[in-house]
Amino acid sequence: MADSWATFGRDLHLDLTGPGGLRAALMRALREAVRSGRLAPGTRLPSSRSLAADLGIARNTVADAYAELVAEGWLSARQGSGTRVAWGHLPDGVRGRALPGPAPVARRASGPAPVARRAPGPVHGTGRPRFDLTPGTPDVSAFPRTAWLAAARRALTAAPSEAFGYGTPAGRPELRAVLADYLARARGVRADPDRIVICTGFMQALALLGRTLDAGPLATEAYGLDFHRGVLQRAGHRTVPLTVDEHGARIDELTARDGVADVAAALLTPAHQFPTGVPLHPDRRAEVVNWARATGGYVLEDDYDGEFRYDRQPVGALQGLDPDHVVYLGTASKSLAPALRLAWMVLPDRLVDPLLAVKRTGEWQSGQLEQLTLAEFISSGGYxxxxxxxxxxxxxxxxxxxxxxxxxxxxxxxxxxxxxxxxxxxxxxxxxxxxxxxxxxxxxxxxxxxxxxxxxxxxxxxxxxxxxxxxxxxxxxxxxxxxxxxxxxxxx
Missing domain, CATH: 3.90.1150.10 (Aspartate Aminotransferase, domain 1)
Structure with a gap:
């Protein structure tokens, strides 16, 4: 247990594939993370011990890679400050605009401005059950009350006056900026704050997508939650089940079945299929992205518990393969508590304006102060x-x-x-x-x-x-x- 990758430091998703040894692969992955903006200038990296445990490699391999990247100017290292991304490297496409820095998130300039996954079913037998083993709820007794309260105080103290207004459909810019950094670092998501929309839970996000996407059938996994299918059906879509086997959803059925050729989108749980518990096979991950590109469809990626992998580093989000055809959906309901009513979408560019137009028609906005608190909680390392x-x-x-x-x-x-x-x-x-x-x-x-x-x-x-x-x-x-x-x- 003590040597588990789950024990140390901050989360950092890296893909150590490609030619050369582990040190070369690690250096290549870190350079790419900095170059692409997944690791912003000033970001503190995990210690060599922590990252080695995360990746299952020798500590000396990480230390040597860090030292060489410091020598190359990609990273900087100071006594007592750890190893950080050097400020001299800006990712492609962002030169000329400010990147999120180490300043308190609640002081960043402001930009333009309900339901649990599954309630326990009826209980037969004698009386109420003593213990609920139905899926859908985390251990809410472990909610970090003290750390959350401290983050709330800091966020409230620094909050601008306009944060006490009604808010905007996209959500607080502070939270969207912090989420863009976190999702890139921890889940391999290619996100820009302007493409992130904050919602009052996963169900609202799914309902908004259902009302935004073009009419037509939507594919869902044959095993899943009935109310996810229901919200899509109420938005006017027919749902078509995809067989689930030991390798996840059968992506070939998107094109092989009669009447499925016009599917507009597919709702999947690639990292950990719910409820069968299998990941989507790498070949099928590539297959579904190719399907979306060929048809102009979308993959709706439900990353409901992507942070919770116990035997190895989690597989990166599917969205990282094609941000133009994959909608990434995440939530704080499993990682923190359902009561926060906080979820987020990372949208392809062409879906942002249509979805926000739908959200402006009267959808509830997440609480401004909760958003600021979560932003502070993530940026401070508490998350x-x-x-x-x-x-x-x-x-x-x-x-x-x-x-x-x-x-x-x-x-x-x-x-x-x-x-x-x-x-x-x-x-x-x-x-x-x-x-x-x-x-x-x-x-x-x-x-x-x-x-x-x-x-x-x-x-x-x-x-x-x-x-x-x-x-x-x-x-x-x-x-x-x-x-x-x-x-x-x-x-x-």
Whole structure:
């Protein structure tokens, strides 16, 4: 655990592919991050120890790469200040305009100016469940109250007077600037603040996109959330399910099926398919981007828990492959708390004005002060520290779940990657419904995989449980695991 990449420093997404050894690949990736603007001048880099742990390489490799880039002038290093991006390098296309610097975010010049993912289903049996294992909610007891309050005080003190007005549809410029930096650094997103729109949650973002996109069917994954399909359908779109297998959504079905050739967009969860827990295969990532380019369609990338990968550095956002055809959607609901009602979209240029025109027609705006607080929380490093702590907490719980099953129910297999806030437990054929009911009698509210299958999708003979391990409090988690194991069928 102590050597896990999830333990140290600030998040920094780097792709160490290409010719040469690891040191050459790291230097090439850092140069490209600086050149493209993903790492702005003055940005402090992780320590060599932290980055080495993140990337799974030797510390000396990182230290040598840093030293050589300092010598080349890409980075600067001072005693007590760490290693930073040198101020002499500006990315292509931004010369002549100011880049975000280290000044407090609430003092930057201002520019022009509801619903949880899934509520627990009805509970049968006797009385209310003691513990809720249905997916959709993080461990809200771990919300960083002290750090958030300190950020709120700093943001409120520095807030300009106009921040207390009604706000603009795009959201506070301070938050959009900070998010552009953070998403580039941590998720590989190619973002400009002018292409970011702040929303009151993922559902509002999806509804706005549904009303902005051209009429026509939209593809969704065959396993997903019914109210995501519902919001698109209410916007006038027919939804078409894409089969999900061990490699994620079947992208070939976008063109192979009758009646799908005119699909306007595809809603996907590439980093961690919800709820099956598999990532989209690299070949399919390239395939869906090529489909969007060829047809003029869009990929709607739901990165709902992209920061929570426990066995390795997360795969970068799909949006980084083609910002002109991928809409990136993120939210604070999993990383912090649903109550904040803060989400964001990174839009292709040609969608910005049409979507803002829709949002001006009466959509609710996110609270100005919450936006300023989040901007301060991210820029001060509090967000990175909180995410690191939550990664360790969620990983510990997932490890406990896997260990309990291996010891006491070895016939139940955990599928999907080590990521997110839920795990999928594969069950013997024909047992899903009875085990869900047995769990309810044990005081657990949980759902089977079939509850997330699109009714329009072909039936799949697969029985499984979707178990969210983020919500129960730490002191009761061992009891939750005991109850879960009791509900499982005995092994042969």
């Amino acid at each position: 990175d520290r909180h995410l690191r702590g939550m990664r360790l907490r969620y990983r510990r719980r997932r490890d406990q779940l896997v260990a309990a099953l291996a010891e006491r129910a070895p016939h139940v297999h955990v599928s999907g990657i080590a990521a997110g806030l839920h795990a999928v437990l594969e069950l013997p054929p024909g047992t899903e419904r009875s085990i869900v009911e047995a769990a309810r009698w044990q005081g657990l509210a949980l759902e089977g995989l079939s509850a997330f299958r699109d009714p329009a999708a072909p039936p799949v003979p697969r029985d499984a449980l979707v178990v969210a391990y983020g919500t129960p409090p730490d002191h009761s988690f061992s009891g939750v695991l005991d109850a879960l194991v009791r509900a499982l069928p005995p092994g042969e």
